[in-house]
Amino acid sequence: MRALIDGRAMAQALSARTAEAVAELRARDATPVLAVVLVGNDPASEVYVARKLAECCRVGIGSIEQRLSEDCTEAQILTLIDSLNADDDVHGILIQLPLPKGINAGRVLDRISPAKDVDGFHPVNVGRLSTGTGGLVPCTPLGIMMLLDSVIDDYRGLNVVVIGKSNIVGKPVAMLLLEREATVTVTHIETRNLPDITRGADVIVAAAGAPHLVRGYWVKPGAVVVDVGITQITDHDGRKRIVGDCATHELDHAKAVTPVPGGVGPMTIACLLSNTVTAARKTVN
Ligand code: GUN
Numbered sequence: 001m002r003a004l005i006d007g008r009a010m011a012q013a014l015s016a017r018t019a020e021a022v023a024e025l026r027a028r029d030a031t032p033v034l035a036v037v038l039v040g041n042d043p044a045s046e047v048y049v050a051r052k053l054a055e056c057c058r059v060g061i062g063s064i065e066q067r068l069s070e071d072c073t074e075a076q077i078l079t080l081i082d083s084l085n086a087d088d089d090v091h092g093i094l095i096q097l098p099l100p101k102g103i104n105a106g107r108v109l110d111r112i113s114p115a116k117d118v119d120g121f122h123p124v125n126v127g128r129l130s131t132g133t134g135g136l137v138p139c140t141p142l143g144i145m146m147l148l149d150s151v152i153d154d155y156r157g158l159n160v161v162v163i164g165k166s167n168i169v170g171k172p173v174a175m176l177l178l179e180r181e182a183t184v185t186v187t188h189i190e191t192r193n194l195p196d197i198t199r200g201a202d203v204i205v206a207a208a209g210a211p212h213l214v215r216g217y218w219v220k221p222g223a224v225v226v227d228v229g230i231t232q233i234t235d236h237d238g239r240k241r242i243v244g245d246c247a248t249h250e251l252d253h254a255k256a257v258t259p260v261p262g263g264v265g266p267m268t269i270a271c272l273l274s275n276t277v278t279a280a281r282k283t284v285n
Helices: 007-027 044-057 074-086 105-111 125-129 141-147 172-179 195-197 263-285
Strands: 033-039 062-068 092-095 161-163 184-189 204-206 224-227 231-234 240-243
Touching: 007 062, 033 044, 033 074, 033 105, 044 062, 044 141, 044 240, 044 263, 062 074, 074 092, 074 105, 074 204, 092 105, 092 263, 105 141, 141 224, 161 172, 161 195, 172 184, 172 204, 184 195
Parallel strands: 033 062, 033 092, 161 184, 161 204, 204 224
Antiparallel strands: 231 240
16 A cells, blocks of 8 residues: 655656756846855764755755864854845855854854845745745754655645654744644654554654654554654674664555655755756746
């Protein structure tokens, strides 16, 4: 019964549409440009940033990589953001998280111009999302909605359980689902009797960062399950692999599930590119 929602194929299709939009902007001499700021040398962040820059290149978006050392000051980061905010040739600014200890991430993100905030983390964009008044939407939640849209026509009244209350995924995806008039329950690490709650769900969005948390008996037959988890584990034979928050092999009774890898992950980067085009378009129209 279970169908896999192919995030790679959907991300490719979205990126193809983005590439067309980029070509139109380029023809009008308005090449979209994304600035990516990486502070320090966290290995995972290095990989993510390299991937983001490569994808920009693939669709024709210009990119600027700005690197600051691990021991730079918050003031240096803020000065860099000020200069990127003031640069009319830069349309999107992304500060790769996490920032080194001692740097106040909230103050840093608040400094980005909301119009260039392609991550959608600035309080103005968070406020716009929660009031349903436009703005740039965080990439992972945007990607999750596109994956869900491929299997759900009408969200009205559906019971959706979100596992995880992060600012990056849990809270914003809950807002997007509320806009579609789903009945949304946001759960988290302190939630009691979580399986009792998920068993009533038509849709589960698992974003807890806890490998194989969601077991087969947590999911009612015919439910749709989006797995946002990406945790690297070491198998008993010593091999490393990426697993999600769901025990997908126990979910044959679900209607559809997103695989890990190849589900939400590819959509996140495709949505970053699409947000960069959205930000660039606003400056030319
Ligand atoms: N680090 C992990 N996820 C993200 C993300 O979505 N945006 C940024 N800027 N950093 C991250």
